[in-house]
Amino acid sequence: MANASIKIDTRAIQKQLSDMAKQIPFATATALNSIAFDVMRKENDSMAEIFDNPRPFTQRATQVEKKASKTDLTAVVSLRPAQERYLLPYEEGGQHATSGNAGKLLVPVDGPVDRYGQIPKGMIARLMQRPDVFAGTIKGIEGIWQRPASGNQRNGGKGVKGRLSTLGTKKTGLRLLYAWRENKSVNKSLGFVDRARKIIEASSPQALQAAIQKAIRTAR
Incomplete structure (x- = not known):
């Protein structure tokens, strides 16, 4: 072949x-x-x-x-x-991640929250500029508090509306806006x-x- x-x-x-x-x-x-x-x-x-x-x-x-x-x-x-x-x-x-106040959590009690149930950005700074709002510990509860509205504020002021705080069985006349709570996992x-x-x-x-x-x- x-x-x-x-x-x-x-x-x-x-x-x-x-x-x-x-x-x-x-x-x-x-x-x-x-x-x-x-x-x-x-x-x-x-x-x-x-x-x-x-x-x-x-x-x-x-x-x-x-x-x-x-x-x-x-x-x-x-x-x-x-x-x-x-x-x-x-x-x-x-x-939980925290900032400030020795690792405690600031949680809403009777203060303003957004539609997600959280403290709006900048809200604390704005509230702390008000003369009727202060940070302190009352009856062992540490938080952001609002003093009772004066007569003028009740009639025409722009105070934040809400219930007053009751500590135990005694009304304080103060409104607890936000409270510091111990952190947790x-x-x-x-x-x-x-x-x-x-x-x-x-x-x-x-x-x-x-x-x-x-x-x-x-x-x-």
Whole structure:
């Protein structure tokens, strides 16, 4: 039988494979960023399931701190610093984050609160500028107090409305707006890392497939 020699020109295929190899970092970075933003959205959504009526500020706590690139295949998802300060105990355990007054918690009693049941930002500073409001300890209760309104305040003043405080069986004539309470350990779990791990495991295959398909289209 006569010998035959057949040559196949693979230069076009080699070029396509080379082009695809160049697209792999791009595809990887695209997939990582897609997964990172998926984690961010779902971590933020979970805040409403963990906490009762959380503020929008808390529901925007998670961020994509760093996106991946072709030269740095690392994406970072984290809590924003301002929210991390009070959310970290829910992830790592321990007591509620506090500020001032030797680690005690200032809690509403009969003072103004926002629609989330929390002390509005700047409220204490504004109240403390009033002549009828003071910080002190009355009958062993430490807090922010309001003195009884004068006759003029009752008739035309803009005093904060509310009931007067009763300590034991004796009325003080003072209104307890906010009280300092001893700190205690948090009773909820954020589960940030565990949730992120589950999201990554569930979304990675689809994100990688979508990124590869995009890379193939781009390489043509």
